[in-house]
Amino acid sequence: MANEANVIKAEATSPEPATAIAQTRVAEDWLAVWIGLLVFALSLALLFGADLLGWAITTSIWTMPSKALAPASKLYSKVPSLLSLVATYLFLLGILLAAAKALRANLWRFAQGFTAVFILSYACWFLGSWAYIAATPDKRPALKIAWSLSLTNESGFIIALIVGLLIGNFLPGIARAIKEAIRPELYIKTAIVILGGFLGIVALEQRQLATSVIFRGICAIIEAYLIYWPIVYFISRRYFGFSREWAAPLASGISVCGVSAAIATGGAIRARPIVPIMVSSLVVVFAVIELMVLPFAAQHYLSGQPMVAAAWMGLAVKTDGAAVASGAITDSLLRAKALAVSGIAFQPGWILGVTTTVKVFIDVFIGVWAFILAWIWSAKIERREGDRVRPVEIWQRFPKFILGYVATFLLVLAIGIATPGLVPKIKAAMAQANVFRSIFFLMTFFAIGVMSNFRRLWQEGFAKLAAVYVLCLFGYIIWVGLLISWLFFHGVFPPIVKG
């Protein structure tokens, strides 16, 4: 998203805007794969007795700030927490600077921006882990507190989002100063690659359920394309009078996968670059609204059907970052409520896993959908001499970071199946990798907030676009997404933690 925003600016002057967009997106996708795989590989060194990431900083739920921070591994328990925090920052700065160099970003500005992003994001995480905000009822006695908001430490994500929104909307000077490091797409894609390994462990423990979830996820997303898109396109064209050039990216942006789909569709039908860009601005703003509303709505109304809530987040919340982030919050909120109300402790990760599975499959099909639209437009709607759509375009539009996600997921699964004795060590390794996944998530929330400029909604001409968006998203997509999630995931539950 930020990447797209940066590309958007560049393309106004670039002679080949579509090429620039495609190249930057592919580069960022591959970088996310390499960064994610690096963290994953370093964590797996535990299998060979080398604890290479145990120094990374973790934050537990705290009442005394001085006891909140600690290194991830007991091997490094004597390392001062401040040193662990600085080491984590320097490690991330190093690998992200390499990524920034590959993206031809201004390295000095990136380093400055990233420093601010890391400090502010982690401060939000720290605040969100305060016992009075985070502790669930079962933890209050141990923490010696009488009350808490029970928001779990994932509330740090929401705080990061709010701080980001405040900066993006009220402190434009700061937002401009750190914009080089505002790259939520890079952060979330890296987090998703790392998440693959974590979900591999989750799936390893419940293989039958995992297979069933993947099948249902595939079913649900095919439906999302076929049922969402045509209706949104029809409403935009028939009732709002949008031209084909506007209606197709708008339909993809609202119904499929936000920014990526809008840009892929814009390219497929040869829309002017400004069209998917304007749609993308709306997508980002409304994704933030969904992110702040839907997980809490799910906690209130769907606590008895956690997997329905999980799939709903994947189908209804647009943009990868906001959808997976919503899954993470829903995971925490629903597990906390199930524990508080029914005394049931669901295994962590399953709700997030379903959201991610649904979202990843949606991403996989963006290329196919763009190819189909490109063929229809070039062959039937806007026929031009010499127009040919090549199947290789499916690969060109394929979001490459998904390869990293699938690789980490399958590798963990394969090692676990081949050598069951290694499972405890793999679990410990993925727990270490998960520390970085959480930090990438956190920076995604913050970055989404910074780049979500709500004032754009009031700008000239946005009302009509926003009207279609509001009508289709809140009047159709959300409810159909809920229905489809209910049909496929009703009665499916995460495993319960034993003991």
Next chain:
Amino acid sequence: MSEPRMTEELDRMKSEYEPLLPVERKLVWYTFGTGVVLLAIFVLISRALS
């Protein structure tokens, strides 16, 4: 990014409305119809598997 003059663009869309082509109607309703049929099939399969 330079702000687009969207009002002009939207006004022009109103005055130069592109009517829905038959192929667009086909795209919309065939896609939707396929979606509904597949929905029923997939629901039956997922029920059978569970």
